[in-house]
Amino acid sequence: MRTVIVAAGGQVDHRVKSYISEADLLLAADGGAASILELGFVPQAVVGDFDSLDPDVVSGLGECELVRVQREKDETDTELTVRYALERGTDAITLLGALGGRIDHTLANLILLAGLAKKDIDARAITPPLAVYAVAKRLVIQGTKGDLVSVFPFQGSAEGVTEIGFKYSLADAYLDPFAVVGISNELASSEGIIEVRKGVLLVFHYHNEK
Template sequence: MALFYGPVRFREERADGTVIMKKVVFVVSGGELGDPVFFREQAVKAAPAAVICADGGARHLQAVGIVPALIVGDMDSLDSESQRYYEAMGCRIIRHPPQKDETDTELALREAFGMDPAEVWIWGALGHRLDHTLANLCLLVQGAKWGITVKLIDAWCEVFLINRRTVLEGEVGQTVSLLPFAGDAAGVTLTGFEYHLTKAVMEIGRPHGISNRLVEREGIIEVDSGCLLAVRYFRPGVFPGEGKG
């Protein structure tokens, strides 16, 4: 039996019963990558169509032996020796001036959108810099505008927005927090969770959806209007700072 101790790609089931795995692109930011072994395992499992680095995110890939297709940013966090190394390995580098409106991660995300993926998984977007983490959470909205699922992922959890009916495949006992994002969320129905809801209104500023849990291997989330910020922890009852389990 497969254990969902990691992010799960969305699937499309056709009328003839065949299942198509949705196209995914990885973006690696310069924050904390976490466990490099976990990242490499997920790269093998997900088989991304491309790996794009946001500037210093390229340093993370040197540790796991993966060469990105593209590095984007102002190159203030990647030394010239590393840049020459990646160019020699066939990696394309798009350099931007330091004085710009966009973060390097936003620039990398735009490049990912141009590859027409169904999903973009952003690694290294969570960490000690709260302001950078919040900025990366804001990037999830761009995915919603493009109709592309964007996830922030580390070795502990995945973070993404839900604005339509979504089925979460997972393990019984996994913690899933659901919080209204950028306004109230209405018509929220939760099935397969310890704390279920039916056509409820989740108000911004009232975090009542924290620390819910899956009681079935599929959790169904329905939202009529607004959107929810979802944080799903991979290992039941295991959180950062409490051991790896």
């Protein structure tokens, strides 16, 4: 089951429509509901404290489930929405509008993705032309030769890292969490394969937009 969650933290425009229309479960994290309605969709549920939700948006939501949480909480709205999806048995989560807003929120969302990958959930955040993947085993990305791809060990070291199909390859490498070696690699053809034996990688794929 593929869940798409629209957060309120970053830009969401027509380029994400294809992701939304392929969702088995479409959720909004609080203010993300407004973005979904603007794109012509209705979420199945909205999770949040609703402090950033306009009354007009609420009336546009129709029969949608409203999961209201208390305002003083440890978790972000996006995190609570992810939890809602996991409880319903999702095995793949795409975050939209989760990158490029406040930098601490962006980092929190990257940490959230990494935590999902560790739980064996297929986890990514999309803000076209950028797709960020959290990888705890293996990832195959499709793109165009020359696409920029950056790979970082995240929240710890990474062992047994292999990258195939890139300008610079890696084979069974150890990546130190405090050194940056994997920035601005390039796809050598239309497909790249990234594997990691231990640890979590974040993969940033900038699609070349014509």
